[in-house]
Amino acid sequence: MFLKERFSKCCNRLTGDLKLVENLWSELDKRYCEKSRFYHNFDHLKCMFSELDDIKNNIENFQAVSFAVFYHDVIYNAVSKSNEEKSAEVARKNLQKLGFDSTFIQKVSDQIIATKFHKQSDDNDINYLLDADLSILGSESEKYVSYTQKIRKEYSIYPDLLYKPGRKKVLEHFLKYESIFKTEYFKEKYELRARENILSEIESLSLG
Numbered sequence: 001m002f003l004k005e006r007f008s009k010c011c012n013r014l015t016g017d018l019k020l021v022e023n024l025w026s027e028l029d030k031r032y033c034e035k036s037r038f039y040h041n042f043d044h045l046k047c048m049f050s051e052l053d054d055i056k057n058n059i060e061n062f063q064a065v066s067f068a069v070f071y072h073d074v075i076y077n078a079v080s081k082s083n084e085e086k087s088a089e090v091a092r093k094n095l096q097k098l099g100f101d102s103t104f105i106q107k108v109s110d111q112i113i114a115t116k117f118h119k120q121s122d123d124n125d126i127n128y129l130l131d132a133d134l135s136i137l138g139s140e141s142e143k144y145v146s147y148t149q150k151i152r153k154e155y156s157i158y159p160d161l162l163y164k165p166g167r168k169k170v171l172e173h174f175l176k177y178e179s180i181f182k183t184e185y186f187k188e189k190y191e192l193r194a195r196e197n198i199l200s201e202i203e204s205l206s207l208g
Helices: 002-012 018-032 042-053 062-071 083-098 102-114 124-138 141-154 160-176 184-207
Strands: none
Touching: 002 018, 002 042, 002 062, 018 083, 042 062, 042 124, 062 083, 062 102, 062 124, 083 102, 102 124, 124 141, 124 184, 141 184, 160 184
């Protein structure tokens, strides 16, 4: 599997403990394949890596960003407000097992926490991570609609009466930014279409 091989390579740069690496992968596999996940799964990670691979030379510490991608949604509960903090804690624990130093671990943890609010950062590696995380917003309309349907399934515990106003609030929050994307690369690639998609979704939520 593409993701498994990628994860193993990231880990094997510092450890030769194949059993440890296999156990850590098994944990990721179990989490990202939970039945409650329709969007925040391995497909999401694959899309992020696809985006980031194209600009690998722009990223200062690609290994750290890679681990942030793998762990940023490892804990995902649609009704929880602490997914990012819990995911960062899992990453910290596992990176310690792999033998990474505290500076590297803190960097990965900070990147994961940054996905909570998606604010512009002084660290451009974080900005690239955040933009890759939101790149789905700028996808072709058919893919975007599929994304919104998957998100709705993840929040199926909520009736439309609660879900639609909440979703609209999130979308309108993105539109308030001068730019949804933080880096020039992603702005040029996705900004206009992302705004079109979001406006279209808001309209559909208002009609229902």
